[in-house]
Amino acid sequence: MNNDVVIELNNAWKIFGEHAEEAMQAVNSEGLGKAEILEKYGAVVGIADCSFNVRRGEIFCIMGLSGSGKSTLVRHVNRLIEPTAGEIFLLGEDVMKLSPTALREMRAKRIGMVFQHMALLPHRSVRDNVAYPLEIRGESKARRWDVSQHSLSLVGLDGFEDRFPRELSGGMQQRVGLARALASDPDVLLMDEPFSALDPLIRRQLQDQFIALSEQLHKTTLFITHDLDEAIRLGTRIAIMKDGRIVQIGTPEEIVTNPADDYVRDFVQNISKLKLVFAHTIQVPFNQYKPMEGEDLSRSPRVSQDVDLDYLIDVAVKTTQPTVTTDENGNDVGVVSKDRLLQGIRDGK
Amino acid sequence: MAEVISTVEILEEIPEVDISDSVRNFAGQNGDYYIREFKRIQASKHGFCWTFNLGSAVFGPLWATARGLWGLFWIFSVLEMVLLVMLGLGLWGDLGIDKFNRADRLQVNYERMLDRVEAAREKGDEVGVESFQNRAASLAKARDKARAEGEAIAAGGTRLLVIAIVGLILLKLFEGWVANIAYERQYSRWRGDRTVRSGLNWSIGALGLVIILFVYVVTLVRFTFSNPPDYIVEIPIGKKLYDPIASGIDYWFDLASQNFAFLFLGVSRGIRIILDAVEILLVGTPWPVVMAVIIIFAYRSAGIRVAIFTAAALVYIGVLGYWEKSMATVALLGTASFLCVAIGIPLGVWFARSERAFSFGRPILDLMQTMPSFVYLIPIIAFFGTGKPPGILASMIFGLPPIIRLTTLGLRQVPKDVVEAARAFGATNRQILRDIEIPLATPSIMAGVNQTILMCLSLVVIAALIDAKGLGYDVLEALQYAAKGQGILAGIAILFCAIVIDRVIQGKFKDTEKGG
Secondary structure, eight states, rough: OOTTTTEEEEEEEEESSHHHHHHHHHHHHHHHOOOHHHHHOOOOOEEEEEEEETTTEEEEEEOOOOOOHHHHHHHHHSSSSSSSEEEEETTEEEEGGHHHHOOOOHHHHHHHEEEETTOOOSSHHHHHHTTHHHHHHHHOOHHHHHHHHHHHHHOOOOOTSSSSSSSSSSSHHHHHHHHHHHTTOOOOEEESTTTTOHHHHHHHHHHHHHHHHHHHHOOEEEEEOHHHHHHHHHHHHHEETTTTTTEEOOHHHHHHHHHHHHHHHHHHHSSSSSTOOOOHHHHGGGGGGGOOOTTOEEEEEEEEEEEEEEHHHHHHOOSSSSSEOOTTTTTTTEEHHHEEEEEEEHHHO | OOOOOOOOHHHHSOOOOOOOOHHHHHTTTHHHHHHHHHHHHHSSSOOOOOOHHHHHHHHHHHHHOOOOOOHHHHHHHHHHHHOOOHHHHHHHOOOTTHHHHHHHHHHHHHHHHHHHHHHHHHHTOOOHHHHHHHHHHHHHHHHHHHHHHHHHHHHHHHHHHHHHHHHHHHHHHHHHHHHHHHHHHHHHHHOOOSSSSOSSOHHHHHHHHHHHHHHHHHHHHHEEEEEEEHHHSSSSTTTTTTTHHHHHHHHHHHHHHHHHTTHHHHHHHHHHHHHHHHHIIIIISOOHHHHHHHHHHHHHOOOOOHHHHHHHHHHHHTTTHHHHHHHHHHHHHHHHHHHHHHHHHHHHHHHOOOHHHHHHHHHHHHHHHHHHHHHHHHHHHHHHHHSSHHHHHHHHHHHHHHHHHHHEEEESSSSSHHHHHHHHHOOOEEEEEEEEHHHHHHHHHHHHHHHHHHHHHHHHHHHHHHTTTTTHHHHHHHHHHHHHHHHHHHHHHHHHHHHHHHHHHHHHHHHHHHHH
C-alpha cells in the first residue's frame, strides 16, 4: 500500500434495515439495484460500492445532494456507522479489525471531526468544549487549558474561552467546532458539511479561514459538502456522489472540463471556469494556428501555458493580437484567440 | 397594454370540479342519486341544505351501517330504542302496576282492620272500636290515593303513546335529512384516506341488523314487561366463581408471606435504617437548629420571598404543636423520595438505553400510577405488615413512576448529534452518560425528582391508614370522628410542608437551569 495514502475505502457498502445481510448477499449474487433491494428486503442502500483514497495533506471533497449518502460515507471512516461490506484503512491500519478500545484510541488521537450543526456541548464553556477530546483521554486540566487556548487562537477566537456556545453566533460556534477538532492534533480531519448551516457571507469567510489554516497545518481532510462551488474552492480532489454511489473522482479542473455523465454535467454547467481552466486546455497548437488578416503572432503577448483563464482575459483585453502560450523553456507552444477564449470561458474547453 | 380582466370575469372562468366519477366510485349503488345530492350539498351556503334520503328514513340505523356510518348507527339506534320503549310501554306496558299492587295490599289490610272493628264491637270495647275504625279509615284513604295515582299513570299511557309516535316520526325525518349530509362528509374524508369505508355493504348491514334486533328485543322486554325474566336483569352466575378465587388468592398470599418472610423483613429493615437516620436528623436535632437550617436553605435556593413564607409556615406548624409530627412526616417523605430517586434514576437510564426494557416497563409504570392506592395497600399489608416501612413502600409505588419516566424522557431528548460528536472523539458509553447525557437531562430529571416528592407527600395521608403515623394520622383520625377543626389544621400543616418543599426544590432547579 502506498505510504502516502491516509484514508482508503475499498468497495464499501452500507445497507440499512433488518435484512441488510441478506440484501447484501443478493447484491453480490444477483446484482440487485437500489429500488429492488428496497422492494424485496425493505432495506435502504445508504452507500453502494464506494472506493477512494485520500493522500496525505490533501483536502478531499465529497460532494452530493441531500440523501446521496455523503454523510453516511464519512461516518464509515471512524466507524460511527458500521459498513455492511468493504474495507476501510486509516493511516495503514485496518479500521474494521480494531478492538473497541483501539477504535476509541484512534478516534481520540488520530481523527478530528466537525459537524454540520456544530454539536457543541451546550452546558460547557467554549474552553471545556474544545478541551473535551483531551478530557476523554484523561489529560490534566492544565494541559487541557493550554491546548484549548492554542486551538482557539488558531481559529481566531482568543478571548472567548469562558463564554458559552449559545452566546456565540453560528459562525463562531462552528469555529469552536473546528478548534475542538484540532485540539487533539489529529492526523485526519473529517468535516461533515461544516459550513452548510451558515449564511453565505459567513460561509465564505470560514472557507477562506479554513484554506489559510490548511496551508498552515497540512491536515489530511475529508470534506463533505452539497455545494459544488465550495468543493471547487477547497478541494484538492472531488468525489461526486449520487444515490450512494461515487460517480466521478477528479481534480476540480477534471470535473469541470470533463464531467463523467449528464448528472455531473448538470452540476458543473453554471460553475465559473475562470480559475479552473488553464491555457493549455483551450489553446490551439502553435504550428496549427492560421493567423487571420491583420494578426501577427510575433507581436502577440506571451504567457505560460499554465495560466488560468482569468489571467488570460487580463492579457487579452490589452491587445488586438491573439495570445501566444509558452512552455517552461519559453518555446511557443500554443495560441489562444479571443474567440477561443470566449468559448473556453463558457464551455471550459 | 395588457387587457384588464375584472375579478368577476376570472371567477366565472373557473371551471367546475366534476366529482361525478369519484362519487360513483364511492357510493357504489345509487351512484347517480348521490352525485346529485352531494352536488347540492356542496353548492349550499353556510353549510345548510334541504335533502332527504328515503332509504335512511325508512331503515335508519340499518342504512347507516350498510353505508359504513357507525357514528350515525349508534345515534339512530339509541334514539329509536328509547322511543320504541316508550311506544311499548304505551301499548302493552303495565303502567301504574306498582301503585295498583299497593292499593291491593292496602285493601287487604283494610278488610282485616274491619274484622278487628267487628271483633271489638262484639266484645263491647268502645275505645277499641273507635281506634280500629280510625285506622281503617286512614287505610281506606291511602288505598284510594294509591288507586288514583295508578289510574293517573295508566292514563298517562296514552300520552306516552302519542309522544312516542310523534317522536318516531320526527326521528325518521331527522334520519332522512342528516343521512346525506353525513355521507357527503364521509365522502370528503374518503377522498384523502381510502381506508374510510365506501360503497354499500350488505354483510356489514346484516351485522347492524343482528345488533339492533338483539338490543331492541332485550331492552323492550326489560322495560315493558311487568315481570321480565331474571336472567336479563342480573348476570346469572352469582358468587359461584367469586368465592373460590378470592379464597385461593388468600391462600397464595399467606403462603408467600410465610415462605419469603426473610425477604420482606430484610426490605423492611433496610428501609428502617435509612428512616431512623433521617428521623434522628430531623426530630432528634433541637428544633431551633432544624428551623434555622430550613429557612437558610430556602433563602439560599429560592430567595427571600420563599424564605419568609417558609418561616411563616414553620411558625404555624410550631405554634399548633405539629412540629414533631411534621418532622416525622418529612422524614417519611424524605426516605421515600430518596429511595425513589436512588432506584428510579438508574432504571430511567436503563429504559432510555433499552427499547425492550422500556416497552416491558412502561405498562408496569402505568399500572403503578393508575391503580388506586387502597388496592396496593392490601398486598403491602399482607407482606410487610403495618408501620412506617410499609408506608414508605406504598409511597414509593406512587412516587417511582415520575422519576423513571422523566429520566428516560430527559435522556431521550439529548440531541443525537452531541452524543455522536462525543463518540467521534473516542468517548466511552460511561463518559457519554456522565459528561453529556446526564447533564443535558438534568432539568428533566429535576422535574422528576420534584414530582416524585410531591407524589410521595400526597400518599402521606393514605400511608397513615397502615399506621405510618405523622400528620396524615391526624387527618385520618379527624375523618373518623368528624373532628373538623383537627382535620383542617392538620391538613393545612401538610399543605405547608408540600408548598415549602416544592418551592425550595423549584428554586434549586431554576438555579441549575441558569448554570447549565
